[in-house]
């Protein structure tokens with residue numbers, strides 16, 4: 001039997017109002033190096049003791065990862081702090097993994113579950129998705145301080161909901177028929193998470209800082225991360241993330257967040273399933289369209305600011321999405337570039353009963 005190594009969760013999860021200062025007490029005496037985004041550092045800086053700080057991280061790309069590893073060798077920190085959104089988390093986790101250092105992640109938004117997972121997405125200097133890297137373990141500590149999270153722009157929680165919703169639509173397709181206990185658990189948790197987000201998402205977006213908002217934050221950061229951890233390699237992303245990855249190759253899409261592009265990708269995936277005659281997918285798409293409009297997730301290319309892209313650009317995106325190693329091929333049927341193009345421009349098509 002094959003041996004499996006799972007990185008399910010961080011060793012410790014600290015969550016609550018104002019938990020960051022309490023956490024920092026526990027790492028007193030460590031040589032701390034903060035890897036942070038610009039806005040994120042500004043938000044967290046008042047809480048931090050004397051720490052070393054990296055250059056503000058904008059992109060998780062090979063040149064930045066190389067430079068930071070050199071910096072770690074020079075500065076010799078004993079503990080890393082990852083402070084920011086998804087790309088900063090991915091960068092900081094990668095550096096901790098390669099340098100063999102403990103790390104605490106301090107997410108400053110609920111836009112992704114990157115503060116939790118043992119995975120880093122690597123992008124080009126221009127922000128196009130290149131590949132992902134599996135890390136040895138999840139971060140040692142995740143510090144979920146709602147006082148900090150509440151400062152995040154609304155767009156980030158909306159995006160976080162989109163990214164977390166994808167867990168169900170992708171896991172149920174890639175692993176819905178699995179007989180493995182952990183995979184079944186992950187898929188069912190993804191279904192529960194979807195229901196929580198559909199029920200509480202709108203109120204959370206409208207009332208940042210409220211109890212409901214905190215529950216949704218726990219969903220987008222903790223539960224989404226946990227589903228990835230329990231499901232492991234068998235519970236992978238499918239077409240929604242493949243569409244996201246392909247869209248990152250259009251520079252015009254860079255002002256939109258990961259979860260916003262993924263959310264649009266869910267609609268494209270459902271359209272592809274509909275083209276196979278799947279009525280359930282058609283109904284799910286209508287339900288999502290209504291929810292997306294309530295909370296401000298993009299339903300169309302135009303909503304992503306891509307209403308004016310040329311046919312050539314559309315074809316390029318569809319071709320990238322269909323490359324041989326793309327996750328789109330985890331769909332239980334084969335997909336052509338033409339079908340992806342058709343799905344991308346028809347995400348809001350009315351429900352047709354066949």
Ligand SMILES: [Zn+2]
Nearest residue numbers: 163241258262
């Ligand atoms: Zn994602």
